[in-house]
Amino acid sequence: MGIRTILWEKWREFLRDFSRITLAAMIAPLMYLIVFGWGIRTTMNGQPYLYYMIPGVISLTTMNGSFNAIAQNLNVQRLYEKAFDQVIISPTPLWQFIAGQIIAGSLRGLYAGGVILLLVLPINTGLTFNLLTFVILFLNGAVFSALGIVVSFLARNHADVPRFSNYFIMPMAYLCNTFFSTDQIPHGAREFIAALPLSQTSRMVRSISVGEQPNLIGIVILLSYLVIFTAIGLYFVYKKKNL
Amino acid sequence: MIELKNLTKTFDNFTAVDSLSLRIETGEFFALLGPNGAGKTTTIGMLSTLLLPTSGEIYIDDELLTRQRKDIKRKVSVITQEYSMRQDMDMDEIMEYQGRLYFIPVKKIRARTEELFEFAGLTQHRHKTIRKLSGGMKRKLMVCRALLTDPEILLLDEPTAGMDAISRRQMWNLLRQLNEQGLTILLTTHYIEEAQNLCNRVALMNNGKLEEVDTPANLINHLGAYAVDEMQTDGIHSSYFHQRQEAIEYLSKLEGTCTLRDTTLEDVFVEQAGKRLS
DSSP, rough: OOOHHHHHHHHHHHHHHHHHHHHHHHHHHHHHHHIIIIIIIEEEETTTHHHHHHHHHHHHHHHHHHHHHHHHHHIIIISSSOOHHHHHHHSSOOOHHHHHHHHHHHHHHHHHHHHHHHHHSSOOOOOOOOOOHHHHHHHHHHHHHHHHHHHHHHOSTTTTTHHHHHIIIIHHHHHTTTTTGGGGTTTTHHHHHHTTTHHHHHHHHHHHTTTTTOTHHHHHHHHHHHHHHHHHHHHHHOOBBBB | EEEEEEEEEEEEEEEEEEEEEEEOOOEEEEEEEOSSTTSSHHHHHHTTTBBBEEEEEETTTTEOOOTTTTHHHTEEEESSSSSEEEEEETTHHHHHHHHHHHHHOOHHHHHHHHHHHHHOOOOOGSSSSSGSOOOOHHHHHHHHHHHTTSSEEEEEESSSTOOOOOHHHHHHHHHHHHHHTTTEEEEEOOHHHHHHHSSSEEEETTTTEEEEEHHHHHHHHHHOSEEEEEETTTTEEOOOOOOOHHHHHHTOOOSSSEEEEEOOHHHHHHHHHHHHHH
8 A cells, every 4th residue: 555655754754853853843832832831921811821822832833743744845855856756657546645645744743743742741731632632633734734745746946835834834823723812813814814724723622622622613624624635736646747 | 568649748838749659669679869858858757657748648558658557657667867766765765665666565675675786786885875875876776776666668768877987888788688588678868879789779859759760770771881080170071881892982082081980870860960950
């Protein structure tokens, strides 16, 4: 099965770059937690702001982890190393390549989120993270891995992926229910931002963390994004005339 | 057997390959020759499904080749002009990845890798990452990788580019052996000598079009098997003769430095280019 081949490839990559991947996953979220949670001590709804922020930071970490694991890597393989050519030439069905990348990217996102969870574990926050949390985070990772595939195929040079990150991924990291509720965003922009995948993930993870029942419509929205991005990725690998 | 039917590839307004029709028989050693921009690499690109044709079809053993046809793709291995390998993997990983992409059991991949590395003299370098290898070693590894999958058809795009003379000869010997074992080989090359030494037939391409297809011997005989080179102030001028006696008679009338020699495929190539320029 081609999916196993891709998972093997990504696993080897993970083992090779274990320390770099782990450090990269930790730095930004750790800074958010230190600066906004511990440095600027404030409260939200009568609770330390840190407690509000943790679910958002974990969600955005899985987003970054998954997107970065796929987009930049695939872009380099396609434009610079040309290693992707061998995948196209090989008999491995290309849908299996896409599926393998999405699963591997989700797992990398989950790993990054897991590292942050471990880091905040010593803080007695009373927040709850259960199996559904991990399912949602995995789905979030899948959405951003699939987006990473699309971006890597759209990129015309190596600078395009970081550029996309700057214009789309970074604003999402700040605006999508991570550091403050989308309810505070002016009408018009609010609806748009609330419909973004990270907003849905943060909202659901936060609900679970405080013991509330999450609005599972968010899962349907995440699945919709996943289907759309995967379909675009499949279009590229099967139909694009010049890969 | 490879068959190209009216194969055309355009990029925006530029036609890289123009209605190319060609048939390469099983077990044949075939070369695509042509100047830069003739459409050779684009043709290999379509044969390896990296590029999809704008129009026309490719058949492998009478089956239409598409990106979805894994049964056909399994028969083909490609050595691309660029190294097309992950730079952070070592040689063993490159081989295992390739084998897995072709659904070869891991035990078999490892056993075959041993054989191929031994054969190519790469065993002692197997744990080096790709970025630490010399160009020649990368080429050898690409050959090992292509042979790992036991292909029926081998496509090579400039396989000896950047290789020193000894490595190039080694590569020629290897390709000749593989062809003798029944492997169908299609290569593009800038080394005309390579095509003349190795190939059963060659195709001359220019501006995406096929100009001539024949055996190297026929192409040479058509031009004239004997060449007389005259050193003139503006360079070397060559004249071609079908009979040796004719060439000797011509030579005897010349003054200055001149030589009589056998015509090569390169002469055919240069003459074709000269005709186009004039």
